[in-house]
Amino acid sequence: MPSVDHDIKDLALAEQGSRLIEWADRDMPVLREIRARFEQEQPFQGIRISACLHVTTETANLMRALKAGGAEVVLCASNPLSTQDEVAAALVAEYDIAVFAISGEDEDTYYRHIVAAVDHRPHLTVDDGADLIGLIHSTRRELLDSVIAGLEETTTGVIRLRAMEFDGVLGFPIIAVNEAQSKHLFDNRYGTGQSAVDGILRATNALLAGSTFVVAGYGWCGRGVAERARGMGSHVIVLEVDPLRALQAAMDGFRVMTAEQAAPLGDIFCTATGGKQVLRGEHFARMKDGAIIANAGHFNVEIDLPALRELAVSSSTPRPFVEQFTLPSGNHLNLLADGRLINLVAAEGHPASVMDMSFANQALSAEYAVKQAGTLENRVYVVPPEIDVEIARLKLASLKIEIDVLSEEQQRYLKSWSEGT
Numbered sequence: 126m127p128s129v130d131h132d133i134k135d136l137a138l139a140e141q142g143s144r145l146i147e148w149a150d151r152d153m154p155v156l157r158e159i160r161a162r163f164e165q166e167q168p169f170q171g172i173r174i175s176a177c178l179h180v181t182t183e184t185a186n187l188m189r190a191l192k193a194g195g196a197e198v199v200l201c202a203s204n205p206l207s208t209q210d211e212v213a214a215a216l217v218a219e220y221d222i223a224v225f226a227i228s229g230e231d232e233d234t235y236y237r238h239i240v241a242a243v244d245h246r247p248h249l250t251v252d253d254g255a256d257l258i259g260l261i262h263s264t265r266r267e268l269l270d271s272v273i274a275g276l277e278e279t280t281t282g283v284i285r286l287r288a289m290e291f292d293g294v295l296g297f298p299i300i301a302v303n304e305a306q307s308k309h310l311f312d313n314r315y316g317t318g319q320s321a322v323d324g325i326l327r328a329t330n331a332l333l334a335g336s337t338f339v340v341a342g343y344g345w346c347g348r349g350v351a352e353r354a355r356g357m358g359s360h361v362i363v364l365e366v367d368p369l370r371a372l373q374a375a376m377d378g379f380r381v382m383t384a385e386q387a388a389p390l391g392d393i394f395c396t397a398t399g400g401k402q403v404l405r406g407e408h409f410a411r412m413k414d415g416a417i418i419a420n421a422g423h424f425n426v427e428i429d430l431p432a433l434r435e436l437a438v439s440s441s442t443p444r445p446f447v448e449q450f451t452l453p454s455g456n457h458l459n460l461l462a463d464g465r466l467i468n469l470v471a472a473e474g475h476p477a478s479v480m481d482m483s484f485a486n487q488a489l490s491a492e493y494a495v496k497q498a499g500t501l502e503n504r505v506y507v508v509p510p511e512i513d514v515e516i517a518r519l520k521l522a523s524l525k526i527e528i529d530v531l532s533e534e535q536q537r538y539l540k541s542w543s544e545g546t
């Protein structure tokens with residue numbers, strides 16, 4: 126029997142999970158290098174870390190790096206549908222890491238698992254959507270003082286934490302890992318771009334070539350999805366509410382219009398806004414028979430699910446991850462993955478190579494937070510630029526890409542105002 130606490134689906138899946146974790150590890154050279162250094166330097170001796178992340182192979186490698194650095198680590202899921210049960214089993218059985226996560230867990234179990242991670246009395250929290258931080262601030266306030274810092278992985282989490290900072294209710298410092306350039310410029314764009322399209326294809330086997338693909342939101346995730354859908358031959362329409370981003374989409378060559386205008390044109394819809402009720406009843410009523418609707422944003426509120434259910438006269442499940450609604454008009458609409466993150470539910474989330482950089486940010490930010498313990502205020506901090514640049518440097522080196530270096534004269538020139546005028 127494993128020595129660590131756990132609530133997972135099946136320990137017998139551990140061997141398969143280990144193989145998959147090792148497979149991902151091969152594509153995570155930056156995190157591997159950090160893990161090797163952590164093993165030597167032990168920056169997390171005596172530190173308890175609670176992580177609430179998608180339980181995937183890449184997350185497993187982050188947990189390994191933190192544990193190698195001496196931390197006592199507990200992991201729960203940041204989404205009830207994204208857990209890879211074999212990974213959870215391997216972490217418990219092969220890597221002695223406590224895990225509380227079962228794919229498809231109901232809401233009660235999901236929250237019970239978050240409570241279990243908080244019961245670990247963390248010095249550091251690692252969140253993807255601020256669930257641990259939310260729980261500690263609402264019902265476990267006695268723990269606030271012992272938390273050195275919280276690390277936040279995603280855009281939506283950072284927005285919430287900034288709102289808490291603004292309201293003066295943040296009880297410990299936060300490092301907004303999402304804001305690192307070596308995170309969102311790559312993970313959100315190339316990671317979500319590829320894996321959201323992957324999830325839609327795995328769920329439906331639809332042909333993208335020649336289809337009309339509507340992307341809501343032209344942030345880092347949305348532009349990734351739009352670029353990849355175009356790359357596979359779709360005619361891409363972008364929906365935006367921000368004039369600057371809408372203009373960028375238009376000048377990047379996409380058609381830009383309102384949701385109402387796009388509703389009857391789209392074959393596939395994918396939301397990636399971080400907002401709510403982006404696709405609503407009035408849009409569903411105008412959509413084509415057979416339209417596919419998916420979401421890549423953090424919460425399952427971007428597609429107005431109650432409105433869709435209310436509008437429908439019946440529903441069925443023709444394929445895994447596809448719920449087909451029949452509308453009074455006789456049209457069918459196909460909702461994917463219950464409106465949750467399509468890339469994590471129907472596919473495997475981001476490729477390891479891009480999570481290498483995101484989780485290198487988590488690992489180095491955790492080390493930074495511990496070194497700075499007691500000196501940070503209860504504010505949202507960005508990842509220090511030295512860490513950001515170092516991760517890009519390590520990634521380039523792992524890709525065997527060399528770049529030029531500025532001479533002293535060039536550096537002087539770039540900082541001066543007197544030359545060349």
Ligand SMILES: NC(=O)c1ccc[n+]([C@@H]2O[C@H](COP(=O)([O-])OP(=O)(O)OC[C@H]3O[C@@H](n4cnc5c(N)ncnc54)[C@H](O)[C@@H]3O)[C@@H](O)[C@H]2O)c1
Pocket residue numbers: 279280281282309312313317341342343344345346347364365366367370397398399400401402403421422423424466467468469475
């Ligand atoms: N699926 C994943 O694995 C994954 C990975 C990273 C981030 N995320 C999540 O994806 C979401 C988007 O992240 P991002 O980094 O692209 O954020 P972002 O802030 O860069 O972009 C969001 C864009 O959506 C636009 N928008 C907001 N409401 C809208 C509406 N009603 N209609 C049209 N456009 C609207 C905003 O103007 C903005 O340009 C967040 O919830 C984030 O947490 C998911």
